Amino acid sequence: MLSMGDERIVLKTKDLSKRYPSLKRKDMFAVKDLSIEINKGEVFGFLGRNGAGKTTTIKMICGLLIPTSGGIWINGIEWKNPYSRRSLGYLPEQPYFYEYLTPKETVKFYCQLKGMNKRECEREWGRLSEMLDLKDISDIRIRNFSKGMRQKIGFAIALVGNPELLVLDEPMSGLDPIGRKHIRELIISLKNSGKTIFFSSHVLSDVEQLCDRVGVLTRGRLVAEGSIKEVLHQEIRSVDVVLRYLEEWLINEFSASAQLVHRWEDYVCFKFDSSEIANLMVKKALENSAKLVEFVPQKESLEEFFVRMQITEEEESKRGKLYYSKLEE
Amino acid sequence: MGRIFAVAVNTYRESIRDKVLYVLLFFAIVVIIGSKAIGWISIGQDIKIVKDLSLASISVFGALISIFVGTNLVYKEIDKRTIYTIISQPMPRYQFVIGKYLGLCLLITLMVTIMSLISGGYIAILGGEVNYWYFVACFLLLIKLFLVNALALLFSTLSSPILGAIMVFCFYIFGHATGIFLDLPPHIKDTPVEPILKALYYILPNFSNFDIRAEVVNGVSISMWYVVYVFVYGILYSALFVYLGVLMFENKDV
Known part of the structure; x- marks a missing residue:
């Protein structure tokens, strides 16, 4: 177990990189030297365009991808120890389930994977079905569910074991306005209950409403980090x-x-x-x-900020200063 | 252990829904029942032929079930992305791989049990004697299928289901004919190929060890020690392939 020396930090990455080797072209960095620290009780928005490296980062945090270099610590425990994920709940973008299971069976299955016994699984189902209003659909097979209901089940899985840190990959993706409202309210209630939330999103208004801090990823590099006020140009335009x-x-x-x-x-x-x-x-x-x-x-909105970042990127690219993405051989 | 059990039970529940399973089981039963037709053309040998074809049918269709379901085991989880919420749990990856393997073994045990009982019952209806050794032969075939499962699992962590199925099938065929690697024709002897083929003889599992069909059909006695030896041989080889599968999956990006 590695100590980070600061108990307030729930999630930390240090010089985290993910490189994909290629035989035909130069090796590609999906994420390069990413260092972030997420404090206890904070809602951190992870922003970036498609292909910026958000999902790759999230997958490394959740143990799905093996980092090429650098490290990840969850509550001071290094990623190589699978039990570092004991205090982590993960909601993938468009969560997938075993379609033949019911919500109750699904939640109990994940309770078992968290190491709970039968009685604890039953108690956890009671807590989550109450919290996410799943009781009426507890015995219906997931294959019959709408996108919004599936997202609820995804949240239930992420919340199994009441983890301190929630990693949500595009939690509002593909939802209708009512569904988005529900998820937004859920994130706010989780934040109020003291959870630390790390989430990526394309829905900038949601990020503006929910996040204490944001990090902006461009071609695998963290180009801006701080409160929304710090990241955006705050002078009146x-x-x-x-x-x-x-x-x-x-x-x-x-x-x-x-x-x-x-x-x-x-x-x-x-x-x-x-x-x-x-x-x-x-x-x-x-x-x-x-x-x-x-x-x-x-004032500058996050949307305008993205456009500004894109223009900067294109200018850098034209000037031949594409300093990231490609590893010099 | 609870996590491995949970993955195993879930794998079993998932695999039991695979339509391929029922198609293969159906054909296996058709061959067992249809073996009587071949028995008619061999005067006085019909029960022997039914026994022989029944055991062959359990072996072949069991292997096909293992190959088709097993090579999809891990690949399907990755392809359908159900693996995301499993690997992100606080559990070592080896528990997932072993759970998948045990789930498949549970499935194949059910399939072999069904085929054994149907064939045994059929032989009894035809007036044949179904003794203890018939079910010992079925048990050894089950151990062989556990080994095929382990191979299928290994290739499931490495490649696509089609490529995996081809590889396991090749192993299955060569595994039944490892003897040819020692009994080489004269033009191969003393060539650089000879040590390679000899090495293959010792590396590849010898699937024909599990086959006591001829002895059971003809009522030839088999030593119980041989059964124990083959059981241990199959379990050790299976453990080796599962271990290799764990090693392959340990650092795999999903």
Whole structure:
């Protein structure tokens, strides 16, 4: 057992890399020198485009892939010890089940794999069926279930043994809005119960709502890490202003220093590049009997952040500075 | 041990749903029942032929079940991704592999038991004598199938089911004819091929050791020590192949 020297850290990776050898091309790094620390009770969002290395990282954490180099520690126990995963619950992207089993049989099977005896399995089923509302479907074979119900069973499996750390790979993937709402509420309740949650997602609004910290992966490398405020550009990028009863000459004047976005009935919407100009113009409009309907400062969203990261990547690539992905032979 | 048992029971429950199993079992029973037809053309030997074909049928169809179900064992878990939530559990990988193997052995035991009872009952209905040694022969065939299971499991961790099935089938065929590796034709003797073939003779399991069909059919006595020797031989070889399967799976990306 290796001690990390800090009991607050539930999950730690150090210089974690996964390389796929190739005979035809140069070896590919799916993940390169990834070092992260997830603290107790934290919700950590793992972000990145398709193929960035999120699932590869998650699979290494869960013992499915063998790291090429570097290490993973769960509660201070190194990944090579399978019992390091005693405090880990894993929900794969699109969880797969033994279709011929019922939810009750499935949960009991995973209880046995966690090392529980018959009585403990029964008690665990009672706890999870209560928590995830599975009692009504306990004896129906999983093959008959919808995507949302399957996700619930996936959560039940992840929560068997009440693990401290939950690793969720795209938990909202493929769900309808109601299903997403349920899962979001479940993650919030798990967070409130003190669980540490590490999850990857493409649904940026969910990440913004749920995560204390995020890490952004690009071509296998961690390019940004911190709170959402730290990762995103927090200065005001533009201001959207909606005014009513604005006179025609003022509309013409505003159009010179702002973008006229939309005009309908006696409303007009402008986008100002700076909040100072927006303030001045709104003051002038109010002095001329206009009414302020909306004044919305715009900051960078995670979506815009991704677009910015993509542009940076493409520029780096064009300049021949593709410093990652390919291992120099 | 509880984890191995859980995986074994689940493997059994999964395999028992495989349609291939029932098709092969059906054909095995058809051959056992149909063996009477061949018995008719051999005057006075019909019971012997029914016994002979019944034991051959258990051996061949049992091996086919082992190969087709066994080579899919680990591969199917990876392909269907059910393995993700299993390997992520706090259990060493060897427990998963051994659990899969024992589950398959449980299945093959059921299949051999069904075929043995049906064939034994059929012989009795035809007026033949079904003694203790008939079931000893069936038991040794079961041990042979445990060995085929272990080979199928090993290849299931290494390759696709089709390639695995071909490899196990080759092992099965050569394993029944290891004698030819020693009894070489003159033009091969003293060539570089000879030591290779001799090495193969000692490495490959000798499947014909498990076959006491001729003795049982003709009422020739067999030493109990021979049965014990073959049992131990089969278990040790099976353990070796399961161990190799564990080694292969230990560092496999899934």
